[in-house]
Amino acid sequence: MTVTALALTSCGGASRSETPWIVDRFDDIKVIRYEVPGFEQLPLEEKELIYYLAEATKCGRDIMFDQNFKYNLAVRRTLETVYENYEGDRTTAEWKALEKYLKKVWFANGIHHHYSNDKFVPEFTEGYLLDVIETIPEEKFGELNPLRGEVCKAIFDASLYKTRLNQTAGEDLIATSSNNYYEGVTQAEVEKFYADMADPHDPEPISYGLNSKLVKEDGVVRERVWKIGGMYSPAIEKIVYWLEKAQAVAAEPQKSNIAALISYYKTGDLREFDRYNIGWVKDTVSNVDFVNGFIEDYGDPLGRKASWEGIVDFMDKEACHRTEVISENAQWFEDNSPVDPRFRKPHVKGVSAKVVDGITLAGATYPATPIGINLPNADWIRRDYGSQSVTIANITHAYDYAAQESPKSTLTEFAYDQAEIDAYKQYGSYTDEIHTDLHECLGHGSGQLLPGVSSTALGEYQSTLEEARADLFGLYYMADPKLVELGIMPNAEAYKPAYSNYIRNGLFVQFTRVELGKQNTEAHMQNRKLIAEWCYEKGAARGIIEKKMRDGKTYFVVNDYEALRGLFSELLAEIQRIKSEGDYAAGKNLVETYAVNIDPQLHKEVLERYAALNLKPYGGFVNPDIVPVEKDGKVVDYKIVYVDNYLQQQLDYGKKYRTL
Ligand code: ZN
Secondary structure, rough: EEEEEOOOOOOOOOOOOOOOOOEEEEEOOEEEEEEOHHHHHOHHHHHHHHHHHOOOOHHHHHHHHHOOOOOOOHHHHHHHHHHOOOOOOOOOHHHHHHHHHHHHHHHOOOOOOOOOOOEOOOOOOOOHHHHHHOOHHHHHHHOOOOOHHHHHHHOOOOOOOOOOOOOOOOOOOOOOOOOOOOOOOOOHHHHHHHHHHOOOOOOOOOOOOOOOOEEEEEOEEOOOOOOOOOOOOHHHHHHHHHHHHHHHHHHOOOHHHHHHHHHHHOOOOOHHHHHHHHHHHHHOOOOOOEEEEEOOOOOOOOOOOOOEEEEEEOOOOHHHHHHHHHOOHHHHHOOOOOOOOHOOOOOOOOOEEEEEEEEEEOOOOOOOOEEEEOOOOHHHEEEEEEEEEEHHHHHHHHHHHHHHHOOOOOOHHHHOOHHHHHHHHHHHHHHHHHHHHHHHHHHOOOOOOOOOOOOOOOOHHHHHHHHHHHHHHHHHHOOOOHHHHHHOOOOOOOOHHHHHHHHHHHHOHHHHHHHOOOOOOOOHHHHHHHHHHHHHHHOOOOOOOEEEEEOOOEEEEEEEEHHHHHOOOHHHHHHHHHHHOOHHHHHHHHHHHOOOOOHHHHOOOOOOOOHHOOOOOOEEEEEEHHHEEOOEEEEEEEEEEEEOOOHHHHHHHHHHOOOO
């Protein structure tokens, strides 16, 4: 599973570089660079391991293009050749349109939009492209035989290959989807093929179909397995070449895990992949980590075939240390919480979260990148061995910095004045992270049910109230002097911008994600609205949160932070009581009164103001380069070189990591 950044509304940060974060903008996309702060301090052996894993990662990127659509590589390479060799006028509108189209193809790993899955059509003509190709010597294209017949039609004929993922029930999802996971087979044939293979009584079922294309040849349906000696062999051979180097320098248990992965790539045996995943989920000691393989099945309408992806990352020591400190003090937080002592846990255990920094992305995670992963995906492994949930901190930060860098942002639009904006830029993003840590590491685990109360007593209101309880626990404690004492909060003021942001978001800004006229239904969004709305109402007489109008625009401003903390503590005590006693009626009343209905006037206003910001909704990344430093013919170090040219990185990758 991946966690995407589309839902992010926060921004701000602890430390930041002055170099621009956004390196390119086109269409509905912005391309961002990310920094890897702790790399320099790593021991040489870990840098070496990262370097090999990163090469293995980049060698897989061509697979993803081919999986998305059978002509993607031909389209991309033809356009890359054109881009590098055209000597005509590069200032015309048509050339600019060609450049934009090529940037989009790179971003989507093909000619279908990375998010909507719909084919995008160029803003230049077929005639223009053919004229440009005519001016370039044929040998430049090598064996490409540029864009003859079908390939050209695929680009320009809007009625062909409309989507790579059709999910319309009732249609043949295989025949109408133009991904490259199937060829010549109908949905019924696919379903029968895998139904025949499955053993419904196997407690450890094999993920049949995960690493193969299903084709019909001479009337026979069969799999073309992605492995050495099978489909994608040239790319997988190179991946394995680098993985073997990584294996040689890795320490146990990672060394054995890499060996299992190599064995899987060599044999295509999915039992080997399971073995690798079990080893991976049990490994909690390796500082350097990676994903490399056929992982997520979102691109297959039947959810069986996995796209290739790669991520290399290592532990974010500072963030991991923070969650450890919080967890170690879990009992103190529990004993001092504002809830009735009967509802506190006598013995509580904090959870520590795994936070990493990414250093190389490829395949399905590049350029568009998740901010977290939760693996492995096989249900039986999750059941028997658990899973690892990983947050990629530096990617989250880069998204935040980029959002602030845009001339307009939700922060500048919805914060009341410059002081509020500045305060948020100084502490906001960091303190939002602290809030998440408190929510995840302590909030959910705190409190106890009274004897005889069922854990499902709150019924359909359970998830919203549970999220509210965890959020309130975090909100209450982030303003506590204990956090400054533990060295987690920088000072006694730093929580304030996070409070302002929480209220602004809960009462107003978050509804940019709800269609006009619809109710607020998602549990996390309901929880935020519940808390913000309840505090707004309870504090109205004292003016704790004030609704202000300026130039016809609405703002919500926190006037008294300490009093707001008092309200958070009151509501936390009440929601804990509701949970501990299983008071369904009171829980229902809270949610129905405060969490569901959006004021239509405010909703309309927030949507209009958001639309006027004209933000690029999709973000993706350039990777930094990892460069070996040699002395007397020996590698003595590895350096990070930041790249700020999306176009150049794509052209370079196209040549250097050509594997298919
Ligand atoms: Zn939660």
